[in-house]
Amino acid sequence: MAKSKTRYRCRNCGYISVSYLGRCPNCGAWNQLVAETQEVQKVSSKATASRLITKTGGSQPIRLHNVEAKDEQRIKTKFSELNRVLGGGIVPGSLVLIGGDPGIGKSTLMLQITDDLAQNYKILYVSGEESAAQIKLRADRLGAGNSNIILYPETNMHDIRAQINDLKPDFVVIDSIQTMNEPSLDSMIGSASQVREVTTELMKIAKNEKITIFVIGHVTKEGAIAGPKIMEHMVDTVLYFEGDEHHSYRILHSVKNRFGAANELGMFEMTNQGLQEVDNPSAFFLDERLPNANGSAVAVSLEGTRPLLAEVQALVTPTAFGYAKRTAAGVDYNRLALLLAVLEKRGNLMLQNQDAFLMVTGGLKLTEPAIDLALAAAVASSYKNKAISATDCFAGEIGLTGEVRRINKCDVRVKEAAKTGFKRIFLPRHNVTPQLQQLADIEVVGVASLPHLLKLLFS
Secondary structure, eight states, X not given: OEEEEEEEEETTTOOEESSOOSBOTTTOOBSOEEEEEEEXXXXXXXXXXXXXXXXXXXXXXXXXXXXXXXXXXXXXXXXXXXXXXXXXXXOTTOEEEEEEOTTSSHHHHHHHHHHXXXXXXXXXXXXXXXXXXXXXXXXXXXXXXXXXXXXXXXXXXXXXXXXXXXXXXXXXXXXXXXXXXXXXXXXXXXXXXXXXXXXXXXXXXXXXXXXXXEEEEOBOTTSSBSSOTXXXXXXXXXXXXXXXXXXXXXXXXXXXXXXXXXXXXXXEEEETTXXXXXXXXXXXXXXXXXXXOBTXXXXXXXXXXXXXXXXXXXXXXXXXXXXXXXXXESSOXXXXXXXXXXXXXHSOOOOTTEEEEEEEGGGOOOOOGXXXXXXXXXXXXXXXXXXXXXXXXXXXXEOTTSBEEOOSOHHHHHHXXXXXXXXXXXXXXXXXOHHHHTSSSSEEEEEOBHHHHHHHHHO
């Protein structure tokens, strides 16, 4: 006989407890443990031994050199930016998770993608948040009102599985995973157990039936996809759709991809007709730059395989209070504090009594260490009240002793800087080679240390 067993799972980290606790002992979150009921089936030891002896089929062990691997034929979409982020196109039978803030444009993106794919493939769009009439209104606004997409407003996974078996679509969109309900579980919709079981079921459908499934996921206030972290481990690709509510641009960023490079970046612009591709993001972020303003420097960052030029602005002013204030937007605050300390210790800039404000224009967020050189140049330019040439750009990592450390893929950065119109690029000395200097019509300057950089710029 099967009997019920109740346990409590933390919605924040997935910790399991046999009894209810007000505070999770694993992550420290309060009031996050929810009850789960599971059926426990007792099996005799004799039956267990019989199952171990009797072969029931399934996959068999095989040596690696005997495995036949074939390149998957990728499906191209009309968005080249999306194809780049996915590693060259959509892989049939893959499970793709897309997360983002509310109203950022996740459903709009998926509706535009599926409208393009519906010309040659059968699409099933499952919506747990909007009615068919609401989706039709958005489709009319985007010019996709006459699409062959099959809409199915439903949250019950049992009915969704039945529809997939009957229709046999090529693509399925789940909008969103947090609204789906597995009837066999007693837990509430959106709980960690529900999200985990629904994701498991969708993964089986994708792999067994060779159906490509796009899953839209909500995010928490910290920016992570809501639900258990294991969900991101189970899917093939994890994409984050990011943007600033005060800007029209949107960034599709991959953090995991089993079929291509991670950390790829695709640029879109939100318009009245939907999302439009941005073919040249560097020019998009630099078009409003003042040519001779002090405190401004251009960083050549690398997002995945794509080089990106972004303006870094710094404002250094004498503090009016007892301690200096530091503010960072678009870069890590701790990274800014570290660079200010290095500039004061190694560059002889008296910054301890100066307020320092630093931002990346356009609301862009840069995390690569190679932007250190541009950050240091912008701060020094504002402190000395001397402008940096508008045709200069920077790429390099700065260490605690003031040395400029080697970075990767300098050839790609140099080509992008030359294509954008820059005449000089500052790189780590160890990266500068004769082949690199002849690569493009741009002057490549090698920098050995932070004092060396300041001497080249302001002497």
